[in-house]
Structures are given as structure tokens and as C-alpha cells.
Amino acid sequence: MATATKSLKSIHHPLASAEEQLSIIDERLKLPAFDKLFKQTGEAELRATGIEIFQINVGKLCNQVCKHCHVDAGPDRREIMTRETFELCLEALAKTNIPKVDITGGAPEMNPHFRWFVGEVKKLNRHVMVRSNLTILLANGFTDLPEFFAEHGIEVISSLPHYTPSVTDKQRGEDVFSRSIEAIKRLNALGYGKEESGLIFNLVYNPVGAFLPPNQSSLEKDYKRELSKHHGVVFNRLYTITNMPISRFLDYLLVSGNYEAYMTKLVSLFNPAAAKGVMCRNTISIGWDGYLYDCDFNQMLDLKVGYGAPIHIKDFDVEKLNTRRIVTRQHCYGCTAGAGSSCGGTTA
Amino acid sequence: METYYNPADLAKFAQVGEGNKELMDKFFAWYGAVFAEGALSEREKALIALAVAHAVQCPYCIDAYTQESLSKGATLEQMTEAVHVSAAIKGGAALVHGVQMKNVYQKLSM
Numbered sequence: 126m127a128t129a130t131k132s133l134k135s136i137h138h139p140l141a142s143a144e145e146q147l148s149i150i151d152e153r154l155k156l157p158a159f160d161k162l163f164k165q166t167g168e169a170e171l172r173a174t175g176i177e178i179f180q181i182n183v184g185k186l187c188n189q190v191c192k193h194c195h196v197d198a199g200p201d202r203r204e205i206m207t208r209e210t211f212e213l214c215l216e217a218l219a220k221t222n223i224p225k226v227d228i229t230g231g232a233p234e235m236n237p238h239f240r241w242f243v244g245e246v247k248k249l250n251r252h253v254m255v256r257s258n259l260t261i262l263l264a265n266g267f268t269d270l271p272e273f274f275a276e277h278g279i280e281v282i283s284s285l286p287h288y289t290p291s292v293t294d295k296q297r298g299e300d301v302f303s304r305s306i307e308a309i310k311r312l313n314a315l316g317y318g319k320e321e322s323g324l325i326f327n328l329v330y331n332p333v334g335a336f337l338p339p340n341q342s343s344l345e346k347d348y349k350r351e352l353s354k355h356h357g358v359v360f361n362r363l364y365t366i367t368n369m370p371i372s373r374f375l376d377y378l379l380v381s382g383n384y385e386a387y388m389t390k391l392v393s394l395f396n397p398a399a400a401k402g403v404m405c406r407n408t409i410s411i412g413w414d415g416y417l418y419d420c421d422f423n424q425m426l427d428l429k430v431g432y433g434a435p436i437h438i439k440d441f442d443v444e445k446l447n448t449r450r451i452v453t454r455q456h457c458y459g460c461t462a463g464a465g466s467s468c469g470g471t472t473a
Numbered sequence: 474m475e476t477y478y479n480p481a482d483l484a485k486f487a488q489v490g491e492g493n494k495e496l497m498d499k500f501f502a503w504y505g506a507v508f509a510e511g512a513l514s515e516r517e518k519a520l521i522a523l524a525v526a527h528a529v530q531c532p533y534c535i536d537a538y539t540q541e542s543l544s545k546g547a548t549l550e551q552m553t554e555a556v557h558v559s560a561a562i563k564g565g566a567a568l569v570h571g572v573q574m575k576n577v578y579q580k581l582s583m
Contacts, residue, residue, distance in 0.1 A: 287548070289548055289550075292548060332543070332544075334543065336540055336543040336544045337544050338544070338546075339515075339516065339544060339545045339546035340510075340515060340545070340546075343510070343514060343515070343516070343545075343546070344546045347546060
């Protein structure tokens with residue numbers, strides 16, 4: 126899995142098109158329809174159960190070009206949320222009691238309105254989570270972010286695909302591991318990842334290749350032991366996430382000849398218990414342009430919320446969205462295989 | 474039959490039970506229990522299986538337990554060491570039989 130240097134969009138790759146991705150996911154293999162297998166949960170269809178997480182993807186701009194990135198983010202992407210759209214998000218949020226705001230990207234910190242927006246959300250007294258890639262915390266103009274995070278009591282969630290440098294760098298780029306460790310040390314120095322501080326710092330593992338994640342609690346013990354022993358850093362929880370067969374990871378699966386085996390494995394490991402706990406049930410995902418999606422993956426496939434639910438933040442109606450039917454396609458098997466997968470780790 | 478080993482055949486393992494379902498069911502139940510987390514972790518068991526797969530030179534098992542080791546969080550370095558353990562035991566097993574060679578040699582030599 127070589128490191129990417131440019132986004133699929135910038136090189137005019139066919140898989141930069143959501144339509145092209147969907148045609149592959151839905152048509153290339155004869156697999157049972159996700160909706161059909163979902164019935165094994167005992168429920169007729171997948172529906173939201175009430176929004177608890179207001180997840181905002183503030184843009185595709187990023188300082189890294191990770192090989193598996195489902196957003197196809199990178200320094201060459203320019204799609205980021207405007208101040209006007211952020212204000213619409215605040216207006217929508219203020220009318221609800223949704224307790225958690227999950228900010229992602231790209232590197233969300235690179236959006237010029239990021240700090241202002243976090244401050245405004247905190248005024249609404251909501252818990253804020255930021256998905257930080259860590260290396261951005263060492264970049265010029267961003268080195269004071271750890272203090273900013275701590276002052277606002279922000280929960281920081283960061284990808285570190287493995288506790289060994291070579292595996293992490295293979296997926297996320299040269300020297301990303303060592304720079305990530307440096308950033309973690311800065312967070313730890315403020316109390317992040319230390320139980321007594323109340324400042325939460327969680328890590329995310331995802332497989333570097335065409336296989337599924339290991340047992341989450343077992344791997345968390347390994348991460349804690351190895352990162353403490355070799356690098357003297359700590360964190361709170363490890364979330365294991367399955368790679369979704371879309372965007373750059375889909376490209377990798379196709380080029381490496383692993384697509385059929387990977388999809389077949391996802392379907393064969395469909396777990397009704399994991400399916401019942403998928404994150405789209407308690408999440409609304411907002412895109413950089415204000416459109417609404419059931420999850421960040423659907424967002425990248427341009428699958429807006431459906432079945433009559435309002436599709437843009439300017440029309441946000443929590444009552445209609447709370448029990449909306451979820452838009453599903455074959456990539457949804459990525460969240461329901463084995464122990465399940467979500468932005469908060471396993472679901473079963 | 475163009476080749477004795479076809480990767481697609483691995484998925485047909487359960488079909489071996491068509492001649493005697495009861496025995497195969499017992500085998501799979503026992504097999505599942507063997508690989509469950511116990512005094513050894515699932516990853517340690519996958520790495521042992523990978524080493525044994527190399528010792529018995531079973532292509533199906535090497536395929537399956539390379540995947541399984543990765544899925545249990547093993548690294549390439551750990552899997553390579555497991556293969557070396559296998560090779561060391563195989564090589565050592567051959568070499569230690571040199572004792573028998575020596576015994577026979579000493580008996581026959583003046």
C-alpha cells in the first residue's frame with residue numbers, strides 16, 4: 126500500500142466520481158442486497174433512532190494524503206465550509222438538544238472558521254469532538270491548537286493505524302508516525318489521555334490493507350503497552366474502524382485484485398448485532414456545502430438523506446430527521462461485518 | 474483438474490462434511506473452541522497456526538492464517554518470526570536426527 130501524493134480528483138481519476146464508485150459497489154459483484162440482509166436484525170428497514178451526534182465535515186482540505194482516505198482529502202482540495210454555512214449549522218444546533226458535535230474533514234483545523242465555530246458551539250454548551258490528524262498540530266500557524274483544544278475541553282480523536290512506525294507511514298505518509306508521536310506528547314503534556322485530567326484523547330486504528338480490524342479491547346492493550354514502552358505516550362480509548370470500500374481504498378482494492386475477496390468477506394461476516402448499532406442511527410452528517418447525509422461515507426458517495434427528509438442544513442428539522450429511514454447501498458456492509466464499525470469503534 | 478491447489482477451494486472446506494456431517498460439525502465446533510481467546514490470545518494462536526501451516530506446507534492454511542494473523546493485529550515482523558520458528562524446528566528436527574546417524578556410525582565403526 127504505497128503512499129498517495131495527490132487526490133483522485135486532481136489526477137482526474139474515474140473513482141473521483143461518486144457515480145462511478147456506486148456503479149462498482151452496486152453492480153460489479155452479485156452480492157445480496159444490504160437491505161435484504163438487514164432484515165436479519167428483526168427490523169424491516171434501517172431507521173434512525175434519534176440524533177445524538179451532529180457530525181460536520183468542514184471540508185476536504187488536508188495536509189496529508191492518506192492512501193485509504195474515504196474523503197479523497199489533500200492539500201489540493203479546496204472544498205471547505207463557508208462562514209455562512211457554519212452559521213446555518215449553529216442556528217440548526219441551537220434549536221435542538223443534540224449533545225455532541227463531531228467535527229471532521231480533511232484536517233478540520235485548516236478551515237479558517239474552525240476556531241470561531243468551536244467557540245460558538247461551546248457557548249451552546251455542547252460536547253465537541255475534533256478528528257485531528259495530529260501532524261497538523263506541528264504545522265506553522267497551528268502549533269497552539271493543543272492549548273486551544275484544552276481550553277475548550279475538546280475531545281480529540283486521531284488516527285494512528287499502528288503502533289509501529291513502518292505500518293503507519295505506509296498508509297499515512299513518510300514520517301507521519303514520528304510527527305504523530307511528537308503531537309501526542311504535546312497533547313499529553315496538557316493532560317490529554319490522562320484519566321485524572323478529564324481531557325479525552327482517543328486513537329483510531331484501521332487496517333493497512335484488505336483485511337478486517339482485530340478485537341478492539343485486545344488491540345487497545347497492545348497499543349497502550351507499546352506506545353507507553355517505546356514512546357512514553359498515553360491515550361484513553363482505541364477505536365477500531367473497518368476500511369470502507371469507497372474512494373481511495375476502493376481504488377486500492379481494485380488495483381491490488383482484492384476487491385471481490387474483501388466484499389465477499391464483508392458480506393459473509395454480516396453481523397445482525399453490529400447492524401443494529403450502526404452509527405447512522407444516531408448521527409446526522411453535514412457536508413461542507415450544507416447538504417445532509419446519513420453518514421460521512423454516504424456524504425462522499427453523494428447519497429443525501431432520503432425518503433422525504435430535509436436535505437439541506439437551512440431546512441434542518443430534527444423531528445423529521447430523528448426517525449428518518451437511512452439510505453443504504455452495498456458499502457454499508459463495511460459497518461456491519463464482524464464486531465461492526467463506526468466513528469466510535471465497534472458497534473456489536 | 475489443472476492444479477491440485479486452487480485458492481477458491483478453500484471456501485469449499487465445509488463441503489468435505491457432505492460424506493459425514495456429524496463428524497464435520499464436531500470438528501468445526503472443536504476447531505472454533507481451539508482458536509477462541511483463552512490462556513493464549515487469538516493473535517498468538519493465529520501466529521502458532523501460521524507457523525504450523527508452514528511446517529506442514531499447507532497452501533490453504535498459509536493463505537488463511539496470513540489473513541487471520543493480519544486480522545488479529547499481527548505485524549509482518551511477527552509473522553516472519555513465526556515462519557522462522559517453523560523453519561528452525563523443521564531444520565532442527567532434521568539436524569537432531571544426526572544423533573541417530575552418529576549412533577549407527579559409532580556402532581559400525583572400529
